[in-house]
Amino acid sequence: MEKISYYSQENHGPYQVYNLGDFELEEGGIINDCQIAYSTFGKLNPRKDNAILITTWYSGTSKIMEQVYQGEGRAIDPAKYFIVIINQIGNGLSTSPHSAMDGLKGAKFPRVRISDDVRAQYRLLTELFGIESLALVVGGSMGAQQTWEWAVRYPDMVKRAVPIAGRARNTRHNFLFIETLKYALMSDPNWNEGNYTDSNLVSRGLKHHADLWSVMGFSIEFYKQELYKNLGFSSLEEFRVGFTQGYFLPMDPNNLLCMAWKWQKGDVSRITNGDLSAALGRIKSKVLILAIDGDMLYPPSDCEADQKLTPNSEMRIIHSYAGHLGLFGIEPSFSEQVDKYLKEILDTPIEKKISGKSFSLRN
C-alpha cells in the first residue's frame, strides 16, 4: 500500500488533525467525520492577533509550505507569529477520496469547492484556537484561490492577504488546462471510472498528467537555459521522469481529481451572484498580489485584472525562470523575493476604525 505511506506522517508530518464532524458542502454533499490536517509553528499571543494562515496548492501539503514559506529569520517567523498551515480537503492529509469512509471513498467522494475549504479553515481557527483576526493569509496557486476567498468571505477577520500566482476567479484558459489534466488521469486503461484497485495501476495516466505539468508548470526559458541541471538532473529526460513524474506518481488520482475540479471552478464571485467587482469590493484587507513573470498559467498581465478590482491592493512581480512551479522554491531567489514582499506588507500597520477613531494595529 504505497499510497498510504506517501500521505503519511513520515512524509508530510508532523501534522495534527481537527475533526469537523459532519461537514456540509456547498454542492450539497456531506463529508462525515471530516478531518482537517494542519500544522502550527510559533505561539499564539495573548491578544490572539499574531496568527498567519498558510494555505496549500494543488497536490501540495503543509510540508512544502512549512519548508518554503516560513522559518526562523524569514518574513513569516515562528518567533514572532503563530503560523497555521491548513491542508485543503482532498490533498491526501485532510479527508480525501483515498482515505474517506466507505460511502464516500474514491470515485464516490463529493464535489468540494474552495469556499468549503475556507469555511472548514474558519471553523478550525475559531473553534480550536479562538482566532478572530488573521495578520496574514498567504498561499500560492490554489492556495491563492483560498486566500482570495478568505479576503472576500471574512473581510473583517483578514488583515492582510497575499495571493501568489493565482486568480480570484479562475481563467478560461486554466479551465481548459485542467480539463487536459483530468482527461490524462481518466484516460488510463486501468482508470475504471475511478474504481481502480490500486493507484499504482493508474501510473500511465499519472505520468501523462505529470508531463502536462512539465509543459505548463515551468517556462520556455527554464528549459532553454537547462536550469533543471541546477536541481541535479543532467538531461531533460531525467528531469521529466525524475522530477515531475516522480513527484506525481505516488499520488492518488481521485485525490488529484477532487482538487482539479475545485481549482477549475474557483470563483470568489459566487457570493455576489457572479459579480467579480462586487466580490472583490467587499475586501477590507490590505492585499498584495504576487505574480511570477515566467508563469504560463497566471502571468502578471493576467493577475493585473484582480488588482484593478481590489481596493487597497498592490501587485509585485516575482522574477522566476521556473515559472508557475517556482512556487516550490526551486530557485533561492524566489524565496528571497517572496520574503521581501511579505516583510513589506507585514511591516505595514493596519488602520482599524472603531467608533470613528482610527488607530494603528501592528499585527
Next chain:
Amino acid sequence: MEKISYYSQENHGPYQVYNLGDFELEEGGIINDCQIAYSTFGKLNPRKDNAILITTWYSGTSKIMEQVYQGEGRAIDPAKYFIVIINQIGNGLSTSPHSAMDGLKGAKFPRVRISDDVRAQYRLLTELFGIESLALVVGGSMGAQQTWEWAVRYPDMVKRAVPIAGRARNTRHNFLFIETLKYALMSDPNWNEGNYTDSNLVSRGLKHHADLWSVMGFSIEFYKQELYKNLGFSSLEEFRVGFTQGYFLPMDPNNLLCMAWKWQKGDVSRITNGDLSAALGRIKSKVLILAIDGDMLYPPSDCEADQKLTPNSEMRIIHSYAGHLGLFGIEPSFSEQVDKYLKEILDTPIEKKISGKSFSLRN
C-alpha cells in the same frame, strides 16, 4: 471512408502531384513511389527568378496557405510571382502513412525529417520547373523549420527567407509539448499500436490531442477576451468542440504522428554536427524572422536566439491575441501585418556578387 474524403481534392484541392520515385530518407528508410502534392499560382517568368516557395505546418495543407498567405493585391501576388505551395510528407496530401503502399502503410511508415522534406521540395522545384533561385521561402511553425532548413541547406538558391513562429532548432519545451501530443493519440483505447482499422475509432485520442492545442495553441488573453466569439462560437465549450476538436477529428493519427516526430526533431544544425551557430552562419539569404507576441510555443523572446546567430537577419513582432494559431489568419490584422513585412523584404533588392562586381537583383 471519411478520412479519404478529408484528404481529398474536394477539401484541399486543386493540387497536383509530383512523383519522386523511390525517395531515400535520412533516417535510412525509403518511401517508394513518393508523391509530393503541390499547388501553384501565377507564372514563372523567363528568367525563372520570380518563384516563391510556401511550406506547410503541422496538420496544414496547401489549401490553408493558399487562402491565408497569397492572393491578388497581397504581398505574395500571383500577378507578380510564381507561387509554389508544397505539402510536407505525412500531411495527408503528399505521401503519408494513411495513403502509403502496403509495406509502408500506417504504423509501418518510416521516420521522416524536415531535411527530407526540403530535399524533396528541392527536387520538385529543380526537376519539374527548372527553378534554381527562390525569391522567397516562407512558412509558419513547421513551415518555418522548413524555411530555416532551406536557407541553411541551399544558401545560394534562397534569396529571402521568412520563418514565422518557428525555430531553426526545436526547443526543449516544444519537444515536451509534442511528447504530450503523441501520447494523447497513442493512449486511445483503440490505438492498437497504430494498427487501428478506422481512424474514427481513435476519436478520444484525437479530441484530447485537440484539447492540448486549445491550451497551447492560442493565448491566455484570447480566452480572457472571449475572442472566439468573433469566430462565431458563443461559448468556450462550443469553440473547444466546434473549432479545435472539429479541425483535428477528421485527420489520421498516424499522419499526425509522422509530422509530430519530424517537428520534434527539427534541427538545422545536423548538417554542421550540432553547431547551430555554424549552421546559421551558412545562410546567405536576407532573413526576416516573424514572431507572434501571444505565442505560447515560440514567443519572440525565444525566436530572438536565432536572429542573433543569423547574418543579414532581422526580426519583427506580429501582434496577435490568437497566439501560435494566429498563423491561421484568424484575425484580419494578422494577415495585414504579415503582408506589410513580406512586402518590405520582397521590395528589398538582393545584392549579388559575381566576379567581384555586385549588382542588384530585383526578385
